[in-house]
Amino acid sequence: MSRTDLGMPAFPRAAxxxxxxxxxxxxxxxxxxxxxxxxATAVAELDDWQRLRAAGAAVKNRTLRHLDHYLxxxxxxxxxxxxxxxxxxxxxxxxxxxxxxxxxxxxREVVKVKSMATQETGxxxxxxxxxxxxxxTDLAELIVQLGHDRPSHILVPAIHRNRGEIxxxxxxxxxxxxxxxxxxxxxxxxxxxxxARLHLREKFLRAKVGVSGANFLVAETGTLVVLESxxxxxxCLTLPDTLISVVGIEKIVPTWRDLEVFLQLLPRSxxxxxxxxxxxxxxxxxxxxxxxxxxxxxxxxxxxxxxADTVGRQALRCIRCSACLNVCPVYERAGGxxxxxxxxxxxxxxxxxxLRGVTDPLDASLPYASSLCGACYEVCPVAIDIPEVLxxxxxxxxxxxxxxxxxxxxxxxxxxxxxxxxxAMRAARWTFDHPRALRAGERLASRTRRLHPSxxxxxxxxxxxxxxxxxxxxVPPEPFRDWWARxxxxxxxRE
Amino acid sequence: xxxxxxxxxxxxxxxxxxxPAAERPEDVAVPRDYRTTHTxxxxxxxxxxxxxxxxDYRARVHRCGEQEIPRRVAELxxxxxxxxxxxxxxxxxxWLSRAEGVEVVTDDPGLTHARLDGVRSVVTGCALAIAETGTLVLDASxxxxxRRISLIPDHHVCVVRAPAQVxxxxxxxxxxxxxxRPLTWISGPSxxxxxxxxxxEGVHGPRVLDVIIATTDG
Numbered sequence: 001m002s003r004t005d006l007g008m009p010a011f012p013r014a015a016x017x018x019x020x021x022x023x024x025x026x027x028x029x030x031x032x033x034x035x036x037x038x039x040a041t042a043v044a045e046l047d048d049w050q051r052l053r054a055a056g057a058a059v060k061n062r063t064l065r066h067l068d069h070y071l072x073x074x075x076x077x078x079x080x081x082x083x084x085x086x087x088x089x090x091x092x093x094x095x096x097x098x099x100x101x102x103x104x105x106x107x108r109e110v111v112k113v114k115s116m117a118t119q120e121t122g123x124x125x126x127x128x129x130x131x132x133x134x135x136x137t138d139l140a141e142l143i144v145q146l147g148h149d150r151p152s153h154i155l156v157p158a159i160h161r162n163r164g165e166i167x168x169x170x171x172x173x174x175x176x177x178x179x180x181x182x183x184x185x186x187x188x189x190x191x192x193x194x195x196a197r198l199h200l201r202e203k204f205l206r207a208k209v210g211v212s213g214a215n216f217l218v219a220e221t222g223t224l225v226v227l228e229s230x231x232x233x234x235x236c237l238t239l240p241d242t243l244i245s246v247v248g249i250e251k252i253v254p255t256w257r258d259l260e261v262f263l264q265l266l267p268r269s270x271x272x273x274x275x276x277x278x279x280x281x282x283x284x285x286x287x288x289x290x291x292x293x294x295x296x297x298x299x300x301x302x303x304x305x306x307x308a309d310t311v312g313r314q315a316l317r318c319i320r321c322s323a324c325l326n327v328c329p330v331y332e333r334a335g336g337x338x339x340x341x342x343x344x345x346x347x348x349x350x351x352x353x354x355l356r357g358v359t360d361p362l363d364a365s366l367p368y369a370s371s372l373c374g375a376c377y378e379v380c381p382v383a384i385d386i387p388e389v390l391x392x393x394x395x396x397x398x399x400x401x402x403x404x405x406x407x408x409x410x411x412x413x414x415x416x417x418x419x420x421x422x423x424a425m426r427a428a429r430w431t432f433d434h435p436r437a438l439r440a441g442e443r444l445a446s447r448t449r450r451l452h453p454s455x456x457x458x459x460x461x462x463x464x465x466x467x468x469x470x471x472x473x474x475v476p477p478e479p480f481r482d483w484w485a486r487x488x489x490x491x492x493x494r495e
Numbered sequence: 496x497x498x499x500x501x502x503x504x505x506x507x508x509x510x511x512x513x514x515p516a517a518e519r520p521e522d523v524a525v526p527r528d529y530r531t532t533h534t535x536x537x538x539x540x541x542x543x544x545x546x547x548x549x550x551d552y553r554a555r556v557h558r559c560g561e562q563e564i565p566r567r568v569a570e571l572x573x574x575x576x577x578x579x580x581x582x583x584x585x586x587x588x589x590w591l592s593r594a595e596g597v598e599v600v601t602d603d604p605g606l607t608h609a610r611l612d613g614v615r616s617v618v619t620g621c622a623l624a625i626a627e628t629g630t631l632v633l634d635a636s637x638x639x640x641x642r643r644i645s646l647i648p649d650h651h652v653c654v655v656r657a658p659a660q661v662x663x664x665x666x667x668x669x670x671x672x673x674x675x676r677p678l679t680w681i682s683g684p685s686x687x688x689x690x691x692x693x694x695x696e697g698v699h700g701p702r703v704l705d706v707i708i709a710t711t712d713g
């Protein structure tokens with residue numbers, strides 16, 4: 001995957017570093033809580049939400065079970081409409097295809113619409129190595145690019161930056177990339193947006209090549225769909241002479257009608273809007289309107305390996321809304337960088353280990369980056385049972401077994417370094433299998449409650465590291481098990 | 496190129512070994528019991544909803560009878576101080592008949608992006624409008640022009656003819672649109688949520704969106 005990910009520490013270590021960063025925790029808490037409440041309101045407007053959700057899941061299941069059929073249909077439709085279709089088995093092949101297409105135009109720069117697929121393949125670095133400069137044009141991607149940073153959220157890659165930091169990055173870096181930031185730039189979001197507008201306008205107007213992803217690819221018509229907010233997408237999709245779109249093979253939906261489901265599910269789940277400000281759909285090329293050449297690069301890069309796993313396959317239903325990130329207590333504290341890939345949060349914890357395998361310590365640790373609370377499943381617009389896949393992948397990490405890697409069936413050994421987890425799992429199993437020991441431990445904790453500091457902040461001894469990034473809950477006066485037994489007995493007497 | 500194609504298709508077919516060979520795509524059931532619309536059938540109610548939802552996303556809404564379009568267009572251009580306006584070739588000529596002293600630039604492939612960047616306003620029609628989501632859909636028909644003209648100028652005046660062009664919902668909009676045409680769905684002026692996940696209006700697309708809802712029998 002992206003070269004920036006090389007040498008990333010495993011999730012627990014990366015998360016530990018992030019949770020110590022108070023500013024990062026503050027930025028993330030503020031942003032995720034803001035969007036959480038708004039999403040709930042936007043979803044509550046539709047009383048058929050659960051039905052839309054079921055339909056969305058079913059459309060994607062239909063697509064995935066017959067993916068070869070729909071890809072061939074899409075290929076024929078795109079070609080018929082004047083586009084050229086390319087297939088890339090992995091990231092390197094996709095990057096090679098894109099670089100080759102750009103070079104053939106004779107151009108040395110491209111403007112980019114925010115795209116998860118090209119983030120995943122590390123396209124910008126690959127183009128750079130070929131002497132081609134890629135300009136990110138989404139505001140958050142611009143902040144990340146100017147800040148020499150990595151994205152930390154699917155929808156808002158610069159979510160870890162607050163307005164003051166963004167102002168500083170713009171002031172410091174814009175001049176090196178083009179039009180400098182206005183002299184007296186403040187940190188008002190409207191002012192920052194205006195600075196980005198001025199900085200990027202000249203790039204849009206002169207760009208000859210645009211690179212994008214797509215939210216959907218309609219098989220029956222060959223239509224590509226991009227949802228966005230700022231208008232940078234429209235600029236990149238309509239002003240250049242050549243458009244290259246890199247699209248994961250799972251982005252297909254069978255029919256034009258199917259968009260009626262996803263155009264309701266995605267904006268409300270993503271930005272909590274009834275509809276995002278701009279959506280562009282195009283089919284091949286159109287005379288006198290938009291690019292004269294259109295190339296579609298269909299990307300596998302591990303997706304077929306996920307497809308081969310009948311439990312893990314559901315992760316390919318994902319429409320990249322990021323609702324699961326916004327509700328996740330682990331993401332809120334650890335931040336996106338700790339996940340070490342283009343896909344952070346709960347969806348990243350099940351997608352990355354399937355796309356890249358679990359042989360790398362980071363990828364093997366990702367299925368553990370969850371408390372299995374299930375909030376991600378509740379908000380997922382295509383009903384991906386993320387906890388189910390997490391447990392499934394934990395089993396794979398711990399036990400090893402038969403999996404598909406790069407299209408071939410292989411047997412993997414239990415991941416190294418997971419001896420501790422295996423021990424922890426065994427310990428947990430032992431306690432839950434020995435309820436008397438568990439009960440005794442809980443009662444001991446309750447009875448010694450008066451000895452605990454009233455607001456315990458830092459644990460003594462080796463547990464100190466754990467409490468550095470967490471606030472401890474107070475121990476209840478009575479263990480739940482005892483309370484339950486007492487209440488059930490009382491209820492039984494009444495009846 | 497064909498190498499990648501054969502590799503990917505081969506992997507997909509092996510990955511789907513659990514899918515019965517006799518299963519056809521339409522055998523995988525898709526429940527369509529969600530609503531076709533969340534609004535009742537009353538066209539007047541749909542118009543009110545459209546106006547409210549457009550305004551909710553900071554579009555400026557103006558309602559009038561069809562005969563009043565030229566006057567409204569002239570007022571809106573004057574209000575923005577626009578000395579030049581770009582229009583699609585098939586825009587009803589009457590719509591700009593009251594805009595005195597405004598240079599009219601007609602959409603044409605020969606028009607450079609830079610020239611368009613020097614024009615403050617654009618006036619277009621639309622293919623349809625969706626009430627529930629406050630969305631205008633442009634399909635590059637002669638009264639709407641190429642996609643870039645409603646993008647580069649900072650001020651977009653869009654005329655919706657009611658009730659003919661207004662539908663209640665997304666499921667009612669899609670069958671009326673032709674996917675072969677390039678479509679632009681517009682819900683309010685350009686915006687971003689990229690700074691602290693809070694919505695700010697006005698980035699690269701038009702920062703002012705004026706919508707004239709013109710009633711035919713008004």
